[in-house]
Amino acid sequence: MQRFGLVLLGCLCVSSIWAQSSPDTSKQAEKISQQVAQHQAEVQHLQQDLSQQESASQQAAEKLQQQDRAIAELRKQLQAAKEVSKAPQAGH
Secondary structure, three states: HHHHHHHHHHHHHHHHHHHHHHHHHHHHHHHHHHHHHHHHHHHHHHHHHHHHHHHHHHHHHHHHHHHHHHHHHHHHHHHHHHHHHHOOOOOO
């Protein structure tokens, strides 16, 4: 019976300590929850920025490819014009 009393007394002490630390634990949990929410919002913002940058990069790459094709076409036309000017003219 004495052991039961000691166990009961121990449980009461633990519950008393738990009750005292519960507001602190609750505050810590709330603070951590707020930090997690802030970090999630920051991650979402960074993901949106990354998506926008990737889109801009892809558009820039497509524009460069178009310019490369235009340059290649102009070089081709220039080469054709040079060949025409080098060819002997008929009738002269």
